[in-house]
Amino acid sequence: MNSSISIDVRDFNLWYGDFQALHHVSVEIKPGIITSLIGPSGCGKTTLLRSFNRINERYGNVRTTGRITILGKNILDEDVSVASLRKRTGMVFQRPNPLPISVYENVIFGIKSHTPSSQLGRRVLDEAVETALREVSLWEDVKDRLKSRATELTLEQQQKLCIARLLPLKPDIILMDEPCSALDAAGIERIEELIGELKRTFTIVMVTHNMAQARRASDECIFMLMGEIIEHSATVELFGSPKHEKTGMYIEGRYG
Amino acid sequence: MREMSNPFAPTAYERRKARTARVMEYVFLAMGIALIIPMLLIIGVIVVKGWPALSWEYLTANPMRGGAVGGIWGPLIGTFYLTVLCLLIVAPVGILAGIYLNEYAPDNRLTRAIMIAVTSLAGVPSIVHALFGLGAFVAAMHLNKSLLVAAATLAVMTLPVMITSTREALAAVPRNFREACWNLGATRWQTIRTIVLPNSISGILTGVILVVARAAGETAPIMLTGAVASMWVEDEGWAKFTPYRLDEQFMAMAMHLNSIARDVPGMPESMKFGSALVLLLLILTINSAAVALRLYLRRRKRW
Numbered sequence: 060m061n062s063s064i065s066i067d068v069r070d071f072n073l074w075y076g077d078f079q080a081l082h083h084v085s086v087e088i089k090p091g092i093i094t095s096l097i098g099p100s101g102c103g104k105t106t107l108l109r110s111f112n113r114i115n116e117r118y119g120n121v122r123t124t125g126r127i128t129i130l131g132k133n134i135l136d137e138d139v140s141v142a143s144l145r146k147r148t149g150m151v152f153q154r155p156n157p158l159p160i161s162v163y164e165n166v167i168f169g170i171k172s173h174t175p176s177s178q179l180g181r182r183v184l185d186e187a188v189e190t191a192l193r194e195v196s197l198w199e200d201v202k203d204r205l206k207s208r209a210t211e212l213t214l215e216q217q218q219k220l221c222i223a224r225l226l227p228l229k230p231d232i233i234l235m236d237e238p239c240s241a242l243d244a245a246g247i248e249r250i251e252e253l254i255g256e257l258k259r260t261f262t263i264v265m266v267t268h269n270m271a272q273a274r275r276a277s278d279e280c281i282f283m284l285m286g287e288i289i290e291h292s293a294t295v296e297l298f299g300s301p302k303h304e305k306t307g308m309y310i311e312g313r314y315g
Numbered sequence: 316m317r318e319m320s321n322p323f324a325p326t327a328y329e330r331r332k333a334r335t336a337r338v339m340e341y342v343f344l345a346m347g348i349a350l351i352i353p354m355l356l357i358i359g360v361i362v363v364k365g366w367p368a369l370s371w372e373y374l375t376a377n378p379m380r381g382g383a384v385g386g387i388w389g390p391l392i393g394t395f396y397l398t399v400l401c402l403l404i405v406a407p408v409g410i411l412a413g414i415y416l417n418e419y420a421p422d423n424r425l426t427r428a429i430m431i432a433v434t435s436l437a438g439v440p441s442i443v444h445a446l447f448g449l450g451a452f453v454a455a456m457h458l459n460k461s462l463l464v465a466a467a468t469l470a471v472m473t474l475p476v477m478i479t480s481t482r483e484a485l486a487a488v489p490r491n492f493r494e495a496c497w498n499l500g501a502t503r504w505q506t507i508r509t510i511v512l513p514n515s516i517s518g519i520l521t522g523v524i525l526v527v528a529r530a531a532g533e534t535a536p537i538m539l540t541g542a543v544a545s546m547w548v549e550d551e552g553w554a555k556f557t558p559y560r561l562d563e564q565f566m567a568m569a570m571h572l573n574s575i576a577r578d579v580p581g582m583p584e585s586m587k588f589g590s591a592l593v594l595l596l597l598i599l600t601i602n603s604a605a606v607a608l609r610l611y612l613r614r615r616k617r618w
Contacts, residue, residue, distance in 0.1 A: 129322075139324075
């Protein structure tokens with residue numbers, strides 16, 4: 060296993076019915092950094108992101124070919140359990156989607172669905188909740204209202220909670236689909252700060268529409284267009300001296 | 316490359332969960348089948364036993380000797396007029412009331428009380444509506460037991476269904492469409508007419524289907540308010556299509572079936588099941604026409 064590659068995509072194609080959304084995508088995503096997926100709407104970046112934890116396949120008409128290797132295993136193989144896969148590849152969605160239960164229950168929802176209840180004592184759970192909430196710096200805000208409904212938190216707190224609830228499962232990869240688009244400027248800043256801290260422990264792949272955010276918050280960028288990868292390089296290079304003409308046009312805001 | 320061990324192999328606990336999930340799936344499937352079987356049995360029995368009676372003659376001849384001989388023309392056309400009349404009363408009142416309750420009425424105690432009343436009325440047994448019709452239209456207003464009174468009674472009975480389904484259909488239209496309309500200077504009524512109604516018409520039609528099916532199938536309300544088991548009707552020429560007057564009694568399928576199945580001795584079995592089958596086919600035809608219309612209207616709706 061090559062430990063300098065976290066997600067290894069080889070010649071990956073994806074169809075929604077007759078429409079081919081991804082064309083021969085090959086890319087290597089490195090661990091311990093933040094990789095941004097950028098490109099105009101409909102270019103396939105969210106589809107690619109959602110392929111990494113196979114959450115697209117719930118929709119009956121999705122067909123794929125190619126390989127996506129995570130932890131040395133092609134996740135499209137028959138013998139992969141999607142439950143185990145998703146435990147290792149957490150996902151944060153565009154709009155914060157805490158479950159309509161208490162803050163506490165939200166954080167332990169993952170462990171509870173992966174562990175027989177006989178192995179989960181109060182102490183273990185309490186500790187997991189505190190650790191996870193501290194890690195996203197939400198503990199001080201919510202420690203007195205762990206029993207209140209998660210949907211009553213502010214959007215920023217909700218999004219932090221959505222990140223926190225992945226952590227007890229000890230994922231390797233966190234996938235983020237425009238995690239800041241529902242937040243205000245201060246919220247964006249704090250979530251970006253948080254993502255920056257998380258990258259020491261996790262591989263982070265983030266879809267974003269916000270060029271400034273991609274530039275600020277990510278180490279590498281992948282520019283996609285019409286279901287193909289046009290350019291993949293370090294953020295500084297991609298924004299400083301794009302190799303491809305279309306990349307340059309896009310980041311300057313001339314289309315998309 | 317050497318075959319790696321699988322980091323995503325299902326754990327023992329996951330395999331157990333998957334087994335539970337499969338068991339639950341079978342339980343749900345079994346419940347679904349348990350729901351369908353009685354329905355298929357009923358339809359099957361009626362079709363098999365009623366099929367021999369069906370003929371052009373059976374549909375177009377009037378019943379004779381209490382329905383033991385002849386056909387079912389009189390009751391059939393009676394049900395048609397009854398249903399149309401009932402719809403003519405209930406559809407405007409129900410749809411407009413639904414629009415008022417969803418679009419105009421302020422959210423206060425009175426509105427909530429009205430909604431609770433409407434919902435409870437929908438659960439009242441049909442015999443109670445029958446007695447209400449008898450009391451209100453016949454005893455108090457001194458109207459004859461007649462086609463019009465029966466249709467009005469059915470309309471009162473089906474009104475809650477019409478109101479509730481209209482209201483739900485309107486409520487399903489997203490709020491931001493309305494806000495966009497208001498923002499462009501449209502009045503409430505313009506908003507309703509151009510955006511809300513066209514996008515909720517399929518749901519409103521569902522209410523109409525329910526009303527038609529119930530109006531055509533109910534016996535108790537019409538038995539007390541105007542339907543008779545058998546009567547003489549005009550059998551010649553164009554008068555055959557207009558056998559009843561609004562202010563006189565009439566025959567209807569549900570009533571006809573009720574009486575030939577129970578009250579007439581020595582009734583051939585095929586006559587009973589024939590009537591049941593026609594009533595079933597009638598409702599099926601109305602429903603599928605409405606479903607087709609609804610699918611057509613829904614195809615244009617995209618958001």
